[in-house]
Amino acid sequence: MNTSSVHTSTSSLEKGRPVFSISPFTMLDFPDRTACILWFAGCNMRCGYCYNPEIVLGKGKLSWEHVWEFLISRRRLLDGVVFSGGECTIHPQVIPFVSEVKKMGFEVKIDTNGSRPEVIRQLIDENLLDYVALDFKAMPENYWKITRSDLFASFEKSLEILLVSNVPFEVRTTVHSDQLTPSGLQRMETWLRGKGYAGTYYLQHFRGDKQTLGGLGESRKPVLKTEAGVWRN
Helix, strand or coil: CCHHHHHHHHCCCCCCCCEEEEEEEECCCCCCCCEEEEEECCCCCCCCCCCCHHHHHCCCCECHHHHHHHHHHCCCCCCEEEEEECCHHHCCCHHHHHHHHHHCCCEEEEEECCCCHHHHHHHHHCCCCCEEEEECCCCHHHHHHHHCCCCHHHHHHHHHHHHCCCCCEEEEEEECCCCCCHHHHHHHHHHHHHCCCCCCEEEEECCCCCCCCCCCCCCCCCCCCCCCCEECC
């Protein structure tokens, strides 16, 4: 490995350890691509069903340089890199790092709660994104209950930015029966279509087999009388 190229490529990035861990291989998280996942530490939401509390509440363990060395070892072996978390867009150096990853020849997907529309816009404007998974947490009246944040307007702006872009993206919602009802999901679907989203709306049923941020119990998978999205599980 040419370590000098590592130092050159990361020299403009601040010192720090933004990444909690790396999943070295996935065929599920980036449609039609083989990829790795970079799990960014920290999040600006506190969703009770989150199954990554150690990532959301913990500190990063891996430096940019460590991540860069890993990616160099995966060139020509993987198609893409998934930036996930936590919330990757809250990290101040994420845009230059995505840029460096693209220069290596990887495609880039981000998983995001949509809370940083200005970051999404810049990534799109600089042609740095190949796919986005946007989390639709709840309607405004339930947003605080589920996320412990008041960031619905930011999510909505991110959706609007993606709708007028050429970047393929999906919208998805995690469903716990204590937090979202069938009628609530139908309202979310109706609102989403009203905004102009014509893609698949994915529903992910909460599975209580892991420790969660809010310590939620088991969820009963809702029976939907009308189509309000496509279940992934």
